[in-house]
Amino acid sequence: MNILLTGGMGYIGSHTAVLLANTGHQVHIYDNLCNSSPSTLERIQKITSKDIGFTEGDVRDTEKLADVLRKEKIGAVIHLAGLKAVGESSQKPIEYYANNVQGSISLIQAMQSAGINTLVFSSSATVYGDPIYLPYDEEHPTKPTNPYGRNKLQIEDMLRDLSVSDKEWKISCLRYFNPVGAHESGHIGEDPNGIPNNLMPVIGQVVNGILPSLNIFGNDYDTPDGTGKRDYIHVMDLAEGHLAALVWLQSNPGCHNFNLGSGDSYSVLDLLYHFEQASGLKIPHQVVGRRPGDLPEYYAKADKAEKLLGWKAKKTLSDICSSSWLWIKSSKN
Numbered sequence: 529m530n531i532l533l534t535g536g537m538g539y540i541g542s543h544t545a546v547l548l549a550n551t552g553h554q555v556h557i558y559d560n561l562c563n564s565s566p567s568t569l570e571r572i573q574k575i576t577s578k579d580i581g582f583t584e585g586d587v588r589d590t591e592k593l594a595d596v597l598r599k600e601k602i603g604a605v606i607h608l609a610g611l612k613a614v615g616e617s618s619q620k621p622i623e624y625y626a627n628n629v630q631g632s633i634s635l636i637q638a639m640q641s642a643g644i645n646t647l648v649f650s651s652s653a654t655v656y657g658d659p660i661y662l663p664y665d666e667e668h669p670t671k672p673t674n675p676y677g678r679n680k681l682q683i684e685d686m687l688r689d690l691s692v693s694d695k696e697w698k699i700s701c702l703r704y705f706n707p708v709g710a711h712e713s714g715h716i717g718e719d720p721n722g723i724p725n726n727l728m729p730v731i732g733q734v735v736n737g738i739l740p741s742l743n744i745f746g747n748d749y750d751t752p753d754g755t756g757k758r759d760y761i762h763v764m765d766l767a768e769g770h771l772a773a774l775v776w777l778q779s780n781p782g783c784h785n786f787n788l789g790s791g792d793s794y795s796v797l798d799l800l801y802h803f804e805q806a807s808g809l810k811i812p813h814q815v816v817g818r819r820p821g822d823l824p825e826y827y828a829k830a831d832k833a834e835k836l837l838g839w840k841a842k843k844t845l846s847d848i849c850s851s852s853w854l855w856i857k858s859s860k861n
């Protein structure tokens with residue numbers, strides 16, 4: 529199938545592009561490079577030895593996007609393009625609504641004009657908000673606590689309304705938990721611009737000497753070691769989830785939400801321990817106060833994806849840490 533990846537030069541998109549190209553699909557990336565580098569295209573091509581199409585453009589440019597969809601004879605779209613920093617979304621909410629919500633409206637209009645109706649959307653576990661119960665299943669109430677999360681929920685709502693109005697649409701909203709890890713080649717990985725917020729990129733910057741040490745945000749949570757626990761999911765498992773959703777959608781019209789998580793949770797100290805084991809390094813760290821807005825723990829019930837998509841996360845925390853270490857090491861040189 530010819531598949532367009534909006535935001536395909538980014539962290540999750542580049543790994544998904546590799547998997548799709550390696551499983552015989554023709555991949556075209558559409559990205560404005562606001563949070564990625566053009567060199568990622570060469571890296572994807574190096575890993576896959578496949579010709580990957582690329583158009584530099586903004587998803588809000590509806591005409592340009594529609595032209596690419598027609599010219600490349602696209603059969604399905606994976607929509608990853610978006611701004612994703614939770615803290616920044618509170619400082620610049622209108623930028624986030626314009627980029628994420630308006631960008632998604634523009635994409636749907638371009639797809640309508642090109643006659644394409646298969647869409648996989650990158651949503652987030654952040655749509656659930658504070659847990660009423662754990663693990664979160666797809667029926668858990670949604671009450672996001674920040675503008676980024678509200679963007680994701682608005683897009684999900686819009687896609688559901690679209691699928692009700694036009695029964696031809698086949699849509700999956702994939703609610704990612706905490707994507708981490710890198711491709712086993714070490715050629716691609718998470719490469720955020722500026723100061724990262726998420727745990728693994730921060731560890732990467734400590735290793736590379738950009739940050740002096742890791743601040744652990746609180747060790748007084750009600751968890752076994754007192755640090756926050758999360759459902760870390762390897763980015764290549766996540767890539768497999770996109771492929772599984774695309775295949776399943778072919779015979780399942782409508783709009784469907786799926787949790788993509790491992791179903792397990794690990795603490796900050798667990799992750800640090802596994803990273804130190806994988807790298808042979810000691811990561812300087814100290815405990816500081818809790819980060820506002822952080823939850824003690826959250827993790828997925830991912831049974832729906834297993835039952836319907838035949839998808840399950842396979843990689844372990846050791847796999848996550850050893851692949852991250854490969855990428856951090858190679859980006860250091």
Ligand code: NAD
Binds near residue numbers: 539540561609650707
């Ligand atoms: P990323 O920033 O690495 O990739 C996003 C890509 O989208 C970048 O290459 C960026 O240049 C591009 N982009 C942004 N706005 C665009 C626009 N208007 N037009 C065209 N391209 C645009 O982020 P990622 O981690 O790969 O995340 C991909 C998607 O998954 C995002 O929608 C994000 O919200 C979602 N998500 C990510 C996480 C995570 O922790 N990484 C968790 C849950 C959901």
Ligand code: UD1
Binds near residue numbers: 743
């Ligand atoms: C963050 C976002 C969440 C988003 C997710 C994507 C916030 C409040 N939440 O969640 O909406 O969906 O990223 O992956 O920003 N930690 C440290 N030191 C650090 C960084 C993190 O101790 O320098 C801890 C955190 O307190 C947390 C764990 O590591 O316990 C994971 O943090 P992070 O990677 O930022 O992910 P989330 O907090 O789950």
